[in-house]
Amino acid sequence: MIDSTGAQPVRIRFDQVSVDFPTDHGPMRVLDKVSFDIRQGEFVSIIGPSGCGKTTMMNIVGGFVQPTQGQVLLDGKPVSAPGPDRGVIFQEYGVFPWLTVRQNIEFGLKLASSRVGAQERAEITQRYMGLMGLTDFANHFPKHLSGGMRQRLAIARAYAVRPQFLLMDEPFGALDAQTRSAMQDLLLQVLEREGKTVMLITHSVEEAIYLSSRIVVVTARPARIRTIIDVPFGYPRAENVHEDPRFAELRAHIRELVMQEYEAQARQAVRMSD
Numbered sequence: 248m249i250d251s252t253g254a255q256p257v258r259i260r261f262d263q264v265s266v267d268f269p270t271d272h273g274p275m276r277v278l279d280k281v282s283f284d285i286r287q288g289e290f291v292s293i294i295g296p297s298g299c300g301k302t303t304m305m306n307i308v309g310g311f312v313q314p315t316q317g318q319v320l321l322d323g324k325p326v327s328a329p330g331p332d333r334g335v336i337f338q339e340y341g342v343f344p345w346l347t348v349r350q351n352i353e354f355g356l357k358l359a360s361s362r363v364g365a366q367e368r369a370e371i372t373q374r375y376m377g378l379m380g381l382t383d384f385a386n387h388f389p390k391h392l393s394g395g396m397r398q399r400l401a402i403a404r405a406y407a408v409r410p411q412f413l414l415m416d417e418p419f420g421a422l423d424a425q426t427r428s429a430m431q432d433l434l435l436q437v438l439e440r441e442g443k444t445v446m447l448i449t450h451s452v453e454e455a456i457y458l459s460s461r462i463v464v465v466t467a468r469p470a471r472i473r474t475i476i477d478v479p480f481g482y483p484r485a486e487n488v489h490e491d492p493r494f495a496e497l498r499a500h501i502r503e504l505v506m507q508e509y510e511a512q513a514r515q516a517v518r519m520s521d
């Protein structure tokens with residue numbers, strides 16, 4: 248479905264979303280009147296200082312946190328609960344320690360859809376174990392995997408379900424540089440094939456530019472939209488896009504914005520301690 252302007256339809260809409268969390272000193276505002284849209288097939292990264300409210304934004308889309316004011320709409324309907332249409336990958340490894348690698352992926356599929364039969368589940372599981380380099384560890388339990396492998400298992404489980412939306416909170420943060428780069432390329436391949444709508448939280452400006460179609464820079468807490476940047480590179484994304492002079496310019500620009508927000512956060516902390 249394409250609207251009259253020829254643009255893809257809006258899938259995720261933040262509409263004046265504010266969140267206050269209770270603290271011992273009264274409510275703490277974490278998000279303040281955040282509004283932006285994510286359209287079908289877009290890859291939107293959120294970048295901003297640590298602790299500013301990015302995970303909270305993702306938790307609202309995931310259905311884990313309710314806004315204090317405003318709403319998040321998924322295909323025009325307010326989000327009220329988690330659902331299998333959204334594949335969520337958390338910072339912490341979201342794997343079940345009492346299940347093997349194979350069982351973890353199969354269980355994710357079982358939860359998401361009762362329509363996938365046992366045979367198909369086994370095939371999908373085999374495929375994603377292969378993609379993530381986990382085939383040799385199919386019968387291992389997570390405690391016998393390295394941190395990076397556990398994270399790859401969490402990613403395999405989310406991808407295997409083929410959700411319409413991928414919500415990723417620093418999914419590659421715990422990986423070494425080489426694995427991280429391989430996982431970024433694999434994500435681009437999966438998206439090329441399956442055409443998902445993605446929201447990614449990352450601290451890496453390079454990762455945001457390499458993967459995204461747009462980057463939302465948010466302010467120090469409470470998170471507000473500082474600016475939204477269109478990434479000038481199309482898909483399939485060239486692996487050597489890092490060498491494009493526009494990449495370096497964009498990186499410098501976004502780093503500057505994020506540094507300014509860290510400085511604002513530091514000034515806030517000084518004021519609070521006065």
Ligand SMILES: Nc1ncnc2c1ncn2[C@@H]1O[C@H](COP(=O)(O)OP(=O)(O)OP(=O)(O)O)[C@@H](O)[C@H]1O
Pocket residue numbers: 268269277296297298299300301302303304
């Ligand atoms: N359920 C909650 N109850 C109370 N406070 C919370 C809750 N969830 C988050 N917070 C607080 O809200 C603020 C924003 O947290 P959030 O995790 O959204 O930030 P973030 O930008 O994702 O941080 P980071 O980049 O370090 O992961 C933090 O001060 C956090 O302690």
